[in-house]
Amino acid sequence: MxxxxxxxxxxxxxxxxxxxxxxxxxxxxxxxxxxxxxxxxxxxxxxxxxxxxxxxxxxxxxxxxxxxxxxxxxxxxxxxxxxxxxxxxxxxxxxxxxxxxxxxxxxxxxxxxxxxxxxxxxxxxxxxxxxxxxxxxxxxxxxxPFHVAIPAAPDLAVICRAYLAAPDAGITNADWAARTAMSERAFTRRFRAQTGESPAAWRTRARLLAAVPLLRTASVTEVSGRLGYASPAALTAAFTRAFGLPPSRFSTTPLGAGPS
CATH class of the missing domain: 2.60.120.280 (Regulatory protein AraC)
Incomplete structure (x- = not known):
């Protein structure tokens, strides 16, 4: 049907x-x-x-x-x-x-x-x-492994969903800790307890997942720049390490090309 x-x-x-x-x-x-x-x-x-x-x-x-x-x-x-x-x-x-x-x-x-x-x-x-x-x-x-966990704590969940909507390579653990009025060490310990990984590792995976829909209309070169990677090679290495496939497998645009 x-x-x-x-x-x-x-x-x-x-x-x-x-x-x-x-x-x-x-x-x-x-x-x-x-x-x-x-x-x-x-x-x-x-x-x-x-x-x-x-x-x-x-x-x-x-x-x-x-x-x-x-x-x-x-x-x-x-x-x-x-x-x-x-x-x-x-x-x-x-x-x-x-x-x-x-x-x-x-x-x-x-x-x-x-x-x-x-x-x-x-x-x-x-x-x-x-x-x-x-x-x-x-x-x-x-x-x-195409997923990230969302913490059960509402304040942590809000931070994570905001990051998924707009991944920013410049965000640090200290930035997130300040938003919850916690020390960086206490925040990291709490975040790891709820997600199973450190805030930095979580953000890395979230940025890599954000590449997947972007690759439908943009090249690996363009996506690497938008997500804050130093080069297409850096994005390719991180993506392949996380998911077992290079980002080019999900791209319909040649490596160096972008929308005209």
């Missing part, structure tokens, strides 16, 4: 409902939750999924597994999706938090085929076999 509302079909007696949706540029799906678990795959574009616990950046040709009843919002940047909405008891292995995964060719083609099915597709025919194979393929996917 394509461009239909889940609410209109959630009652259908199928453990998996495949739905494809085309979104206008810049679409924001504000805070909401689904009774079912969701496998959200972007055929095109970049998605940014927020929950109260973290932010997940989903590059092109990747997907995010969203647990059932997880409150979330999604920012769509040129995205056409292929989603599966799955009854929780059908996937006891589903992760407890959002998880970004790769989508290899077989899984991609199964998703493309599945969204053409009617809501009440035959469980014993081809459609039922495709859906069963989809769940096997999703269960085999390994998590990718």
């Amino acid at each position: 394509k461009n239909v509302s889940l609410a209109d079909y959630d009652h259908v007696d199928r453990a998996v409902l495949p739905i494809g949706t085309d979104y206008p540029p810049g679409q924001l799906l504000d805070w909401h939750e689904h009774r079912r678990a969701q496998f959200l795959y972007g055929v095109t574009g970049v998605m940014i999924v927020d929950t109260p616990e973290g932010t997940w950046t989903v590059p092109p040709e990747r997907a995010v597994l969203i647990p059932a009843t997880t409150r979330h919002r999604v920012r769509m940047d040129g995205v056409s999706t292929r989603s599966l909405y799955v009854e929780p008891d059908a996937v006891p292995w589903w992760p407890a938090t959002c998880t970004v995964v790769d989508v290899p060719p077989l899984l991609r083609e199964l998703l493309v085929a599945a969204v053409e099915f009617e809501a009440d597709y035959s469980l014993s025919g081809r459609a039922g076999c495709v859906v069963a194979l989809l769940l096997h393929e999703i269960a085999a996917r390994a998590p990718l």
Whole structure:
């Protein structure tokens, strides 16, 4: 099914409902939750999924597994999706938090085929076999590190979300500590306890994640300058170290080119 509302079909007696949706540029799906678990795959574009616990950046040709009843919002940047909405008891292995995964060719083609099915597709025919194979393929996917944690403390969460909206290479631990009226040492200890990493490491990952949507319309050279890296090589080294792939893999613009 394509461009239909889940609410209109959630009652259908199928453990998996495949739905494809085309979104206008810049679409924001504000805070909401689904009774079912969701496998959200972007055929095109970049998605940014927020929950109260973290932010997940989903590059092109990747997907995010969203647990059932997880409150979330999604920012769509040129995205056409292929989603599966799955009854929780059908996937006891589903992760407890959002998880970004790769989508290899077989899984991609199964998703493309599945969204053409009617809501009440035959469980014993081809459609039922495709859906069963989809769940096997999703269960085999390994998590990718395209996320940062958001602290539970409201004051720290505000600082982190502001940084995600406008990453600044000049921000220091001392700057953040001053905003919370804490010593730098106490702030760093508190931040690490809530996120599992130091403020500096968190900001580094946040800046690298910010590169992913920028690379849709800008070159690696341009993105490195906008994010405060000394050179494209410096951005490439940091990005590859964090994510296992160079930023050029996500760019549609030649290295030295920018918009004309």
